[in-house]
Each structure stands twice: as structure tokens, then as C-alpha cells.
Amino acid sequence: MSHENLNFRAAEISIPEIYNASFEPIGRSGWRSNVVIGICILMVLTAGVAFARQVLCGFWVTGLHIPVYWGYFIITFVFWIGVAHAGALISALLRLCGAEWKSAVTRVAEVITLFTLPAAASFPLIHVGRTEAAYYCLPFPNHRLLWPNFKSMLVWDVFAISTYLTGSVIFLYVTTVPDLGIARPRMKGWIRTVYTLMSWGWRGTAEEWKRVKEAAALYSVIILPVVISVHTIVSWDFAMQVVPGWHSEVFGPIFFVGALYSGTAAVFTMLCILIWTYPSFRLLITQVHYDMLGRVWLVLGLAWAYLFFNDFLPAYYAHKADKMDYLYYNAFGAYAPHWWMLVIGNFVVPLMCLAFQEFRRSIFPMFVLSIIVNICMYLERVVIIIPGLEIYNKLNYNILPYSISPTEFFIVMGTFGWVIGGLTTFCRIFPILPYWELAETKSRQIEREVAGVPVAYFQSGE
Amino acid sequence: MADEKPPWGVVQWGMVVDTDRCTGCKACVVACRSENNIATVGAEQSAMGRMMDWIRIERMFHGEYPNVQTMFVPMLCQHCGSAPCESVCPVFAAVGTHDGLNAQIYNRCVGTRLCANNCPYHVRMYNFVQPKWPPSMELLLNPDVSVRNEGVMEKCTMCVQRIRRADLDAKVSKRPTEDGELRPACVQSCGAGCLTFGDLNDEESTISKLVKHHAHRNYRIGHVEYHTAPNVIYLRPEKNSEALGA
Incomplete structure (x- = not known):
């Protein structure tokens, strides 16, 4: 394979072409996306009905019972928090590392x-027994001078997640304004009206560009500690x-x-769907991106596997009884299918596949x-949360296992509908590819011949 | 709390459970249910594991057939001095009181259920079902105890309504609350004298004397593993000193 084919940097694409490819899909509606959005709205509505039933009837409509107080609501909560970490990794971390392909x-x-x-x-709002009173977790002024319990990791959750949500929305918005x-x-x-209102009179002066770039760099630095704290605090809901x-x-x-591992997986899913839906994006999302992001993904997978086995190995060699009960219940008990599937699907298969460049480059x-x-x-979240509670059962009258109920299933599916439908709608209204970053990177490209081979590289931005 | 403080300063309510005396009759369970307005959830929900017993009788078997020994262990909220449930509640619904109790404030509870996950004794009970009584039985509800709604956590309070009543009586008479003045419903109903209630800080109280007299049998469940410092002290069986753990 020649150098040019492998490298997006040297690919022959001009800035006007980037412009057209980035903004072409906006405002167009196809039957495919209509069907997807329609199904998603249906899923969200079903979840709304299921949640209303749960609020009106009581928590007995879920599969939860006395030793297993937490179930699929919390599992899906942890899953979505994990996927949400994609934003921080790829935007902030790669931006700070100066990875031009990002x-x-x-x-x-x-x-x-x-x-x-x-x-x-x-999910925290859905899963508490009295959703109408969940605002007690916030420090709001009240005449009894009651504060939330700042010792509780659930209160830390409230602050961590709201900080991350605010930060990531601002981060996204600031880099979208240009x-x-x-x-x-x-x-x-109407899309033009929306753009007019949301671009705040953007003119593209040198001062404005300077501020956007400074803000993007600043947010990259600020959001990283936030993102580390968010999922650590979520893990403390269990670890403590x-x-x-x-x-x-x-x-x-x-x-x-x-979280980073599953977040990167979600980014890949999204990229593949984008390429399939909008063929014009093939100019901009190339095999190079798959290759580079695939390497990051492989490293994250190995790091995850190391930590996952590190959770069990010290306990195994130290004969730690309760941890071993938990491991045996997972690996050879009721959750054996889940456990072995996650070991194979999270560790063995990705390692075998991602190690090869040919695989990383195929869509x-x-x-x-x-x-x-x-x-x-x-x-993984399922086997972390449920088996622990099931073997922790010391009641001698109740050894029921936990199983998901239709109410929980529909509410969980509703959030999948919200995410998939939301992403589809976003792509129809807003540019999903950052034109100005692509064009800016392109404009800094310099090509030179080194020892007879054409090499493309980038002048430093600032 | 009574204005007249006892000479030893702080009251620390506690209970002694003599496992040698428990016959497993479950009179305490019934008394607790009627004293504290604990709802029944029906056969179907009970089979799903959603019944609520603030005190329950655990059965433990020791030995091989034919020399099997059965032991009954009444299990109730241990009113831990260092309670795992208190630190995880985001809204202070689970709090320690000034007199050594572990209180549950139903109006403040939002139902995160994390306290129940974190309780090593599994004594925190969640209202999965909106409690209902037949109209004729509503007159039997104890007016001193609030009826809990669906969606909140509840648990043994050591019959805090009786404690507060006795405190008020003592306050009116301008004296500290006396030993033996009050008994929770389970203690009151225990025919075998297995349960004893009192102030652990009062060296002259029945409960303190029991603890001292049976010092070799004292055992606090879960304290070794979780460092919970329970205020419920169990007395191991004389015959089988290994029971209840090491």
C-alpha cells in the first residue's frame, strides 16, 4: 500500500470539499432516519408509561426484593455514565496530546x-422510592436548615454528574459556535433561524478565533479531572x-x-453508522481514524483487562473468603454465562482482533x-452489581434470585431510544463533523520530500 | 430527653439477647408488628421476598445428626454505634440520636435503598407496596407510630415512641428516666426472658449487670468484621461457646 492511501494527512481533499462534506447532510430527512426516530420516540413513550405505572403502583412492579435492592436501573446508570466518558477521552485527552487526526x-x-x-x-431519579422528594439531595435553602449528608457518596454523585453535564455541554457548544x-x-x-440564534453573531474575526481556541484548550484541561472524578465517584457507590x-x-x-473502553466502543458504533448513513463522510472519516482510534481502544482494553483480573488475583492468592464466594458464584454459578461471555467479549476477542492493522482498518x-x-x-456491570447482592443474602427465609421485570426492561429500553433518537436528530440539524477543526488542521499541512518520499506534516498551530 | 440528666451523663439504650433462653416462639415478632403498625404485604408479595419484619428469628443448626443442636437468634436492628447505613444516606434519613439509637426519619427518606444494601444485618425493610389495612382494622393501629408510605425504608426503632413517652414522664416528675421504666414491645412480650432492655451506661441497670455477669458469653454480631459497635449484645450459649462465630 502506498503512503498516500494510508494517510489522511496526505489525502487529496481540499478545504471546499471538506466544507461540502461536513454540511451536506444537514436539513435532509430520509425515510431511514424517520423510521429510526419514530421507533425511538415510541420507545421513550413506552418507558414513560412504564415509569408512570411504577410511580402510581409502587416498587413491587420491579423485580427488586429485600436482599437485592439495586438492579437494572443502576446497571444501566453505570453503563450510560461509562459511555458518556467517550466525550472526555476523545475530545479533551486527544486535544491535549496534540493528536492531529482527532x-x-x-x-x-x-x-x-x-x-x-x-x-x-x-436513573437515580427513576430508581428512588420517592421521586417527588429526590430534590432533598440538593442543598437548597429551607427553614429547618437541613443540609444533604455530605458524607454520602450519593450526594457526591449529584455534584459530580451535574458538573460533568454542565461542563461537557459548554465544551460542545463552544466548539460548535464557529x-x-x-x-x-x-x-x-427554521434551521437557519436556529443557527442565527445559536451562533451569537459569529463573524470569524481573529479575536473570536483566538477566544474559541483558548476556550477549547482550557476546557480540555478542566474537564479531565472532572471526568476522572465522575466515574470514580460512581464506582464508590459500590466500592464503599x-x-x-x-x-x-x-x-x-x-x-x-x-468507561473509556466502552465509550470508545460507542464512538466506533456511531462512526460506522455515520459512514453508512452519509456516504459523503467517507472523505473525512477514513481508515486512518479507525487505525489510530483502534490503537487507543486496544490499549484501553488491555488496561481494563489488567485491572479486571487484578480485582480477583490478589484475593485468590490471599484466600479472601467473601471475594472468592463472589468469584465462584460468578464464574461457575448462576452468572457463569454472563461472566465467561464478558471475559471473552471484552478481553479475548478484542485483543485478537485489534492487534492486527488489517482488522482495525476494516469498517x-x-x-x-x-x-x-x-x-x-x-x-460487566450486571455481574458486578447483582451477584454481590445475591450472595450477600443472610436471610434464612428468602433466597430468591433477582430477575428483570417488564417495567424495568421498558424503562431501560426507553433510555436507549432517547440516546439513539437524540443522536439521529442531532445529525439532521447540526454539523456532526467539526468543519473548522478539519479545515484548520488542513490549512497547516505542509508537504515536503524527504529522501525521495513525499511526507506530510503539520506546522504547529500556535 | 429528660431535663434531669442521669449522674452518668449520657444515656445509651441497648439490649441484651440471651440465646440460651430463646425458644423461637416468635411472640416478639407478633408484638413488634402490632406495636409499630408494620404492614402485611400479602401472600404473593411475601413469596417475592418483600415482607417486613423488624425483628426476626434466625435458626442456626450445629453438629451432625443425631447430635444436632438448634439455636434461635433474634435478629433486630443492632443500633450500631458506628452504623454503615448512616454514612451512606444522602438526606440524613438514617441518623444516630443522642441516646444511642439509630433512627430512621420516614418523612426525610427518599428511598435510595443504599442503606439496606450496606446493612450487614439485613434488618432494614423497604415498603415495596402501599400499606393497606381492612377498614375495621384501622382502629387497631397504634396512634403513637406513623404509618409509612410506599417507597420509604423502615426498621426497628427500639420502640422509640415508648422511650420518648417515658422521657416525658420523667421530665414532668423532674427526675431521670429510671431503669425498667420502659420496655420495647418485643422485650415486654418475651415469655422466656431472653430479651432485656436498658441503659448500657448505667452501671446499676439490669442490663449492665447482665453484661458484666455473663462477660464470658458476650458477643456483638458483626463487630469483628465490620466494626459496627452494636448496642445489642448477644450472650452465647453456655454449651456451645463457638456458636455465633469465633
């Missing part, structure tokens, strides 16, 4: 955060309890790395692998 995938990752984080944040201003002239109808299998010292890093296999990892990371 431009094409940043906004995809940020938009995934935009929709998955509200989906995650809805695109809205640039694309405004070519838009028609006495439940065996929950109480683990490595849960902070394992949740964080697992459809990567799509399949991203779906497998998404499912297996969901299973």
Missing part, C-alpha cells in the same frame, strides 16, 4: 456524551459498601478505564466488534 471524531464523541449523560442522570456561524449562510428555513464483590479497592480505576468488522464490546461491558 479532529474528525471529536464532536461525535462529545455529542454521545450530550445524550448519554442525561440518560444516565435520569461551525454554526460558518454554515449559517447555506442553511434554509460492605457487600462482597462491591467492596473493592481497585473499583475507581477499573470503572474509569472500563464492518470494527462495527461488529464495537457492538460486542458494548454488550459485554453492559454484562
Whole structure:
């Protein structure tokens, strides 16, 4: 393969072509996306009905019972928080590392955060017994001078998630404003009005560009500690309890790395669907992006596997009884199918596949692998949360296992509908690829001949 | 709390459970249900594991057939001095009181259920079903105890309504609350004298004397593993000193 084919940097694409490819899909509606959005609205409505029934009837409509007080609501909460970490990793981390190839995938990752984080944040409200009183967790002024319990990790959750949601929305918006201003002239109808209002009179002066770039750099630095704290605090909801299998010292890093791992999987799923839906994006999202992001994904997968086995190995060699009960219940008991599937799907299969460049560069296999990892990371949360509570059962009159009820199933599916439908709608209204970042990177490209081989590289931005 | 403080300063309510005396008759369970307006959830929900017993009788078997020994262990909220449930509640619905109790404030509870996950004794009960009584039975409800709604956590209070009543009586008479002045419903109904209630800080109280006299049998369940410092002290059986753990 020649150098040019492998490298997006040297690919022959001009800035006007980037402009057309980025903004072409906006405002168009096809029957495919109509069907997807329609199904998603149906799923959200079903979830609304199921939630209303749960509020009116009581919590007996769920599958929860006395030893197993937490179930699929919390599992899906952790899953969505994990997927939401994609935004932070790809935008902030790659931006700080100066990875030039990241431009094409940043906004995809940020938009995934935009929709998955509200989906995650809805679950604590859905799963508390008295949703109407959930605002007690906020420090609001009241005549009895009651504060929330700042010792409780659930209160930390409230602050961590709301901070991350605010931060990531601002991050996304600040980096979108130039695109809205640039694309405004070519838009028609109500979309043009939306662009006019949301671009805040963007003119593209040197001062404005300086501020956007400074803001993007600043937010990248600020959002990283936030994102690390968010998933660590979510892991503390479990790690600080006495439940065996929950109480683990490595849960902070394992949740964080697992979140990045599943978040990257979600970005790959989204990229594949985008390429399939909008063929013009093939110019901008190339095999190079798959290759580079695939390498990051492989490293994250290995880090996750290291931490996952590290959770069990010290306990195994130290003969720690409760942790071993939990491991045997997982690996050879009721949750054996889940457990082995997640070991294979999260560790064995991705390692075998991602180690090869040919695999990383092929779109459809990567799509399949991203779906497998998404499912297996969901299973990881299942085997973290439920088996621990089941073996922690010390009641001698009740040894029921937990199983999901239709109410829980429909509410969980409703959040999937919200995320998928939200992403589809976003792509129809707003530019999903950051035109200005792509064009800016392109404009800094310099080509030179080194020892007879044409080499493309980038002048430093600032 | 009575204005007249006892000479030893702070009251620490506690209970002693003599496992040698428990016959497993479950009179305490019934008394607790009627004293504290604990709802029944029906056969179907009970089979799903959603019944609520603030006190329950655990059965433990020791030995091989034919030399099997059965032991009954009444299990109720241990009113931990260092309670795992209190630190995880986001809204202070689970709080420790000044007199050593572990209180549950139903109006404040939002139902996160994390306290129940974190309780090593599984004594925190969640209202999965809106409690209902037949109209004729509503007159039997104890007016001193609030009826809990669906969606809140509830648990043993050591019959805090009786404690507060006795405190008020003592306050009116301008004296500290006396030993033996009040008994929770389970203690009151225990025919075998297995349960004893009192102030652990009062060295002259019946409960303190029991603890001292049976010092070799004292055992606090879960304290070794979880460092919960329970205010319920169990007395191991004389015959089988290994029971209840090491």
C-alpha cells in the first residue's frame, strides 16, 4: 500500500470539499432516519408509561426484593455514565496530546456524551422510592436548615454528574459556535433561524478565533479531572459498601478505564453508522481514524483487562473468603454465562482482533466488534452489581434470585431510544463533523520530500 | 430527653439477647408488628421476598445428626454505634440520636435503598407496596407510630415512641428516666426472658449487670468484621461457646 492511501494527512481533499462534506447532510430527512426516530420516540413513550405505572403502583412492579435492592436501573446508570466518558477521552485527552487526526471524531464523541449523560442522570431519579422528594439531595435553602449528608457518596454523585453535564455541554457548544456561524449562510428555513440564534453573531474575526481556541484548550484541561472524578465517584457507590464483590479497592480505576473502553466502543458504533448513513463522510472519516482510534481502544482494553483480573488475583492468592464466594458464584454459578461471555467479549476477542492493522482498518468488522464490546461491558456491570447482592443474602427465609421485570426492561429500553433518537436528530440539524477543526488542521499541512518520499506534516498551530 | 440528666451523663439504650433462653416462639415478632403498625404485604408479595419484619428469628443448626443442636437468634436492628447505613444516606434519613439509637426519619427518606444494601444485618425493610389495612382494622393501629408510605425504608426503632413517652414522664416528675421504666414491645412480650432492655451506661441497670455477669458469653454480631459497635449484645450459649462465630 502506498503512503498516500494510508494517510489522511496526505489525502487529496481540499478545504471546499471538506466544507461540502461536513454540511451536506444537514436539513435532509430520509425515510431511514424517520423510521429510526419514530421507533425511538415510541420507545421513550413506552418507558414513560412504564415509569408512570411504577410511580402510581409502587416498587413491587420491579423485580427488586429485600436482599437485592439495586438492579437494572443502576446497571444501566453505570453503563450510560461509562459511555458518556467517550466525550472526555476523545475530545479533551486527544486535544491535549496534540493528536492531529482527532479532529474528525471529536464532536461525535462529545455529542454521545450530550445524550448519554442525561440518560444516565435520569436513573437515580427513576430508581428512588420517592421521586417527588429526590430534590432533598440538593442543598437548597429551607427553614429547618437541613443540609444533604455530605458524607454520602450519593450526594457526591449529584455534584459530580451535574458538573460533568454542565461542563461537557459548554465544551460542545463552544466548539460548535464557529461551525454554526460558518454554515449559517447555506442553511434554509427554521434551521437557519436556529443557527442565527445559536451562533451569537459569529463573524470569524481573529479575536473570536483566538477566544474559541483558548476556550477549547482550557476546557480540555478542566474537564479531565472532572471526568476522572465522575466515574470514580460512581464506582464508590459500590466500592464503599460492605457487600462482597462491591467492596473493592481497585473499583475507581477499573470503572474509569472500563468507561473509556466502552465509550470508545460507542464512538466506533456511531462512526460506522455515520459512514453508512452519509456516504459523503467517507472523505473525512477514513481508515486512518479507525487505525489510530483502534490503537487507543486496544490499549484501553488491555488496561481494563489488567485491572479486571487484578480485582480477583490478589484475593485468590490471599484466600479472601467473601471475594472468592463472589468469584465462584460468578464464574461457575448462576452468572457463569454472563461472566465467561464478558471475559471473552471484552478481553479475548478484542485483543485478537485489534492487534492486527488489517482488522482495525476494516469498517464492518470494527462495527461488529464495537457492538460486542458494548454488550459485554453492559454484562460487566450486571455481574458486578447483582451477584454481590445475591450472595450477600443472610436471610434464612428468602433466597430468591433477582430477575428483570417488564417495567424495568421498558424503562431501560426507553433510555436507549432517547440516546439513539437524540443522536439521529442531532445529525439532521447540526454539523456532526467539526468543519473548522478539519479545515484548520488542513490549512497547516505542509508537504515536503524527504529522501525521495513525499511526507506530510503539520506546522504547529500556535 | 429528660431535663434531669442521669449522674452518668449520657444515656445509651441497648439490649441484651440471651440465646440460651430463646425458644423461637416468635411472640416478639407478633408484638413488634402490632406495636409499630408494620404492614402485611400479602401472600404473593411475601413469596417475592418483600415482607417486613423488624425483628426476626434466625435458626442456626450445629453438629451432625443425631447430635444436632438448634439455636434461635433474634435478629433486630443492632443500633450500631458506628452504623454503615448512616454514612451512606444522602438526606440524613438514617441518623444516630443522642441516646444511642439509630433512627430512621420516614418523612426525610427518599428511598435510595443504599442503606439496606450496606446493612450487614439485613434488618432494614423497604415498603415495596402501599400499606393497606381492612377498614375495621384501622382502629387497631397504634396512634403513637406513623404509618409509612410506599417507597420509604423502615426498621426497628427500639420502640422509640415508648422511650420518648417515658422521657416525658420523667421530665414532668423532674427526675431521670429510671431503669425498667420502659420496655420495647418485643422485650415486654418475651415469655422466656431472653430479651432485656436498658441503659448500657448505667452501671446499676439490669442490663449492665447482665453484661458484666455473663462477660464470658458476650458477643456483638458483626463487630469483628465490620466494626459496627452494636448496642445489642448477644450472650452465647453456655454449651456451645463457638456458636455465633469465633
